[in-house]
Amino acid sequence: MMSRRVASCALLLCGVLLAGAGCERESRPFQQLPAASARTERPLLSQNTPGGRVGESPIDTGASPFQENAWGISEGKRLFEQYNCVGCHAHGGGGMGPALIDDRWIYGNRAANLFDTIVQGRPNGMPAFRNKIPDSQIWQLVAYIQSMGGHAPLAALPGRSDHMRVGTPENARPATPAVQTGHP
Amino acid sequence: MTRRTGRPAGAWVATTVLSLALAGCRGNQVIFNPQGPAARDIAQLGWFLFAVCGVVYAMVLVALAWALLRRRREDDQGAGATRAITRTVALATAVTAALLVVLAATSVTAGRGLTSPSGPGAITVDVIGHQWWWDFQYRDVTPSDVVSSPNELHIPVGVPVVLRAQSRDVIHSFWVPNLHGKRDLIPGVVTSLWIQADRPGVYRGQCAEFCGYQHAHMAMQVVAEPMDAFLAWIQRQRQPAGDPPDQEALRGREVFLQSPCVSCHTVRGTIAGSRVGPDLTHVGSRLTLAAGTLPNTRGHLAGWVADSQSVKPGNRMPPNVLTAGDLQAVLGYLRSLR
Numbered sequence: 128m129m130s131r132r133v134a135s136c137a138l139l140l141c142g143v144l145l146a147g148a149g150c151e152r153e154s155r156p157f158q159q160l161p162a163a164s165a166r167t168e169r170p171l172l173s174q175n176t177p178g179g180r181v182g183e184s185p186i187d188t189g190a191s192p193f194q195e196n197a198w199g200i201s202e203g204k205r206l207f208e209q210y211n212c213v214g215c216h217a218h219g220g221g222g223m224g225p226a227l228i229d230d231r232w233i234y235g236n237r238a239a240n241l242f243d244t245i246v247q248g249r250p251n252g253m254p255a256f257r258n259k260i261p262d263s264q265i266w267q268l269v270a271y272i273q274s275m276g277g278h279a280p281l282a283a284l285p286g287r288s289d290h291m292r293v294g295t296p297e298n299a300r301p302a303t304p305a306v307q308t309g310h311p
Numbered sequence: 312m313t314r315r316t317g318r319p320a321g322a323w324v325a326t327t328v329l330s331l332a333l334a335g336c337r338g339n340q341v342i343f344n345p346q347g348p349a350a351r352d353i354a355q356l357g358w359f360l361f362a363v364c365g366v367v368y369a370m371v372l373v374a375l376a377w378a379l380l381r382r383r384r385e386d387d388q389g390a391g392a393t394r395a396i397t398r399t400v401a402l403a404t405a406v407t408a409a410l411l412v413v414l415a416a417t418s419v420t421a422g423r424g425l426t427s428p429s430g431p432g433a434i435t436v437d438v439i440g441h442q443w444w445w446d447f448q449y450r451d452v453t454p455s456d457v458v459s460s461p462n463e464l465h466i467p468v469g470v471p472v473v474l475r476a477q478s479r480d481v482i483h484s485f486w487v488p489n490l491h492g493k494r495d496l497i498p499g500v501v502t503s504l505w506i507q508a509d510r511p512g513v514y515r516g517q518c519a520e521f522c523g524y525q526h527a528h529m530a531m532q533v534v535a536e537p538m539d540a541f542l543a544w545i546q547r548q549r550q551p552a553g554d555p556p557d558q559e560a561l562r563g564r565e566v567f568l569q570s571p572c573v574s575c576h577t578v579r580g581t582i583a584g585s586r587v588g589p590d591l592t593h594v595g596s597r598l599t600l601a602a603g604t605l606p607n608t609r610g611h612l613a614g615w616v617a618d619s620q621s622v623k624p625g626n627r628m629p630p631n632v633l634t635a636g637d638l639q640a641v642l643g644y645l646r647s648l649r
């Protein structure tokens with residue numbers, strides 16, 4: 128009799144813990160994120176900046192805080208379209224800019240590489256977005272770009288799109304290990 | 312509890328209920344205060360349905376009360392009584408059927424009247440739903456004369472205005488109760504409706520289809536004004552932003568153009584031309600900020616730019632990156648955009 132009660136209590140506890148763990152992927156830190164970080168300070172590799180001019184801005188971290196966060200990844204997906212990354216990279220398949228959905232990376236696909244690519248620009252045509260996109264949103268874009276090739280927990284990958292989709296949704300793509308090539 | 316001596320509690324209750332009911336018939340976001348032909352048709356239909364159903368309901372209750380209170384009689388099982396019951400039931404069924412046909416006919420007629428405007432449309436406005444704000448774009452043959460008036464729809468009184476509604480993300484619904492019923496904004500589809508206001512005034516509308524976190528803060532103001540006032544307004548809106556009037560505003564413009572603001576907002580006459588957020592060319596001239604969330608004063612504007620995520624959590628404007636000094640300058644600049 129006793130053991131039964133203990134067992135059911137344990138089961139309940141496990142359920143609660145599991146449910147609690149599930150909340151992580153959905154957390155929405157609207158305010159807590161640092162507005163800017165020291166990565167933004169590094170030299171630009173492109174003279175080409177959206178909106179015309181380049182100013183300065185102010186701190187530093189490693190992985191994207193949104194790497195396993197469903198909300199952050201879907202925000203990144205929305206921003207990828209709204210900041211017109213799609214204009215050059217299409218929805219990941221590439222166009223005037225390289226494909227981001229594949230396993231080949233010129234400048235690497237670790238969070239720090241991607242962050243630098245967006246902030247500093249890259250010499251062969253990738254604009255520098257320093258001061259034009261707040262860091263919190265750059266981290267969302269980074270998390271989304273990593274998720275494009277299936278490199279994020281399945282439960283956090285987006286399944287819907289605001290645009291008409293032709294390919295496989297992110298949460299159904301096979302993940303292949305990334306290769307850094309150093310050339311296009 | 313001490314009861315007031317002058318009036319009995321019943322009178323207080325009656326006064327309260329009555330004044331609440333009357334308040335429901337004024338107001339600028341109320342279906343019972345129609346200010347245009349479409350809203351009037353809808354309100355009339357509503358009152359008609361209410362009256363018919365009210366009378367039927369009262370009659371059913373009277374019949375029920377009569378049946379409960381009536382004593383049994385000797386001849387209740389007789390042939391005469393059966394015939395009388397059959398006749399009554401047949402009559403009631405016939406009347407019910409006839410009433411339903413009348414109700415269906417009146418609502419179909421009213422519905423048909425709503426789809427076609429009461430005359431040729433004076434102007435056409437594109438209504439674009441975003442999470443969580445409205446964009447109203449006034450069409451014009453000259454592309455540079457197309458103006459955007461976020462969250463504030465200006466219309467001339469007495470003429471039909473055609474609205475073509477679309478959504479950039481999820482389903483929203485356009486609803487200004489004093490002027491018309493609801494119309495959904497569906498991604499990938501253009502739906503249309505027309506509205507007309509008979510009297511000048513400011514009517515409040517609200518998104519009527521749950522669209523996410525800040526659905527409740529997705530309101531709009533419809534400003535109805537006489538034709539000449541409307542034309543003067545649109546003429547002003549067509550002007551690009553002028554030069555900043557003072558040193559502070561000038562510095563504010565520099566900061567604005569070098570910060571993330573420029574990636575999302577348009578200020579016509581500057582390099583800022585993005586359409587992710589509302590057009591700010593004439594932001595100082597609007598009644599409200601952030602889709603009816605705040606009145607448009609310098610203090611509220613400061614609160615919004617400094618910390619929009621506490622005012623409207625989850626809204627699509629990111630946390631502030633400006634220093635205090637830069638922020639003041641940007642506020643000065645935004646306030647000068649009239």
Ligand SMILES: [Cu+2]
Nearest residue numbers: 518520522526
């Ligand atoms: Cu809504």
